[in-house]
Amino acid sequence: MRKTTFRHRLLRYSIIxxxxxxxxxxxxxxxxxxxxxxxxxxxxSRKLKLSFVFGxxxxxxxxxxxxxxxxxxMCPSGNSMMKRKRGMMKFNDFKKIIDEMGxxxxxxxxxxxxxxxxxxxxxxxxxxxxxxxxxxxLSTNALFLNEDCSLKLLRSGLDFLSVSLDGxxxxxxxxxxxxxxxxxxxxxxxxxxxxxxxxxSSLFIDIGFLVTRFNENEIEKAKNLTAKxxxxxxxxVKFAFPDYRSxxxxxxxxxxxxxxxxxxxxxxxxxxxxxxxxxxxxxxxWAWDRAVINWDGSLCPCCVDYDCKYNLGxxxxxGLKKIWNSEKYKSLRKKxxxxxxxxxxxxxxxxxxx
Numbered sequence: 493m494r495k496t497t498f499r500h501r502l503l504r505y506s507i508i509x510x511x512x513x514x515x516x517x518x519x520x521x522x523x524x525x526x527x528x529x530x531x532x533x534x535x536x537s538r539k540l541k542l543s544f545v546f547g548x549x550x551x552x553x554x555x556x557x558x559x560x561x562x563x564x565x566m567c568p569s570g571n572s573m574m575k576r577k578r579g580m581m582k583f584n585d586f587k588k589i590i591d592e593m594g595x596x597x598x599x600x601x602x603x604x605x606x607x608x609x610x611x612x613x614x615x616x617x618x619x620x621x622x623x624x625x626x627x628x629x630l631s632t633n634a635l636f637l638n639e640d641c642s643l644k645l646l647r648s649g650l651d652f653l654s655v656s657l658d659g660x661x662x663x664x665x666x667x668x669x670x671x672x673x674x675x676x677x678x679x680x681x682x683x684x685x686x687x688x689x690x691x692x693s694s695l696f697i698d699i700g701f702l703v704t705r706f707n708e709n710e711i712e713k714a715k716n717l718t719a720k721x722x723x724x725x726x727x728x729v730k731f732a733f734p735d736y737r738s739x740x741x742x743x744x745x746x747x748x749x750x751x752x753x754x755x756x757x758x759x760x761x762x763x764x765x766x767x768x769x770x771x772x773x774x775x776x777x778w779a780w781d782r783a784v785i786n787w788d789g790s791l792c793p794c795c796v797d798y799d800c801k802y803n804l805g806x807x808x809x810x811g812l813k814k815i816w817n818s819e820k821y822k823s824l825r826k827k828x829x830x831x832x833x834x835x836x837x838x839x840x841x842x843x844x845x846x
Contacts, residue, residue, distance in 0.1 A: 705747055791804045
């Protein structure tokens with residue numbers, strides 16, 4: 493039986509360590525000469541602060557769906573802040589992405605603003621990406637992680653699964669995961685771990701515990717609970733809202749942990765602000781290293797842009813290589829380098845904070 497660790501899921505590896513080992517899955521990176529050459533070009537383009545990137549993104553978030561059955565109050569999908577059309581990506585569209593970009597990609601995250609397990613073609617997508625030796629990461633609320641789904645995930649070759657378990661009882665869990673079923677999630681995790689061990693799968697299972705005012709006194713209880721389940725890691729997650737200024741402060745304050753060490757935010761003159769702001773001179777790695785492709789092919793610069801307000805083009809119409817160094821993309825990079833705080837999605841970003 494694997495021993496459960498209790499650490500931040502993103503280990504702070506050194507630059508050299510990150511080159512050899514993925515900081516999310518903790519597995520060796522799937523290096524090829526093409527990928528190594530590409531990542532060097534991307535790194536140099538970012539370090540030289542160029543708006544034109546000589547390489548291509550080596551990580552992508554690909555959204556299988558933006559549909560979810562929960563009504564989490566701070567999630568743009570669950571609280572209806574998201575206005576873009578709902579739907580699911582088709583396998584053939586996903587295949588286009590992998591066929592064009594697979595040679596450059598180290599990792600794909602099959603998630604964004606929806607419950608990915610609702611897409612029936614998800615398992616086929618993972619299998620196809622694994623034929624190109626791409627690390628696959630998935631996040632889920634586990635409500636649909638039944639026995640059939642668990643077996644399909646294990647057989648797909650998935651590398652890393654993050655399960656959201658934001659409480660140690662139904663009472664606290666449902667405060668945030670509105671319409672969720674705590675006991676069902678526990679049963680699903682238990683079955684997945686059992687089959688994972690029986691099949692000798694290398695799937696890494698992480699439990700993400702989103703700390704709120706309602707569950708911050710249950711952290712130790714949740715740790716013990718997940719250790720008994722036999723998962724690989726238990727990690728505390730701080731709120732990182734994509735647009736905290738648009739959420740009613742009364743609602744936000746209801747969920748803000750009393751222990752400030754569990755929060756990315758502070759209250760200043762009755763308003764919510766980030767505790768720390770990234771230095772303006774530090775360029776955002778997203779605009780140089782990675783991108784988000786939504787279920788309908790719309791391409792946006794990062795996951796903070798939940799409504800794709802900074803739509804850079806449609807992947808299925810143009811392909812990423814044509815979009816990547818388009819005038820629109822280069823213009824955005826120039827703005828990021830000049831003054832990030834004038835860009836809405838950058839102002840709200842807390843990605844560079846722990």
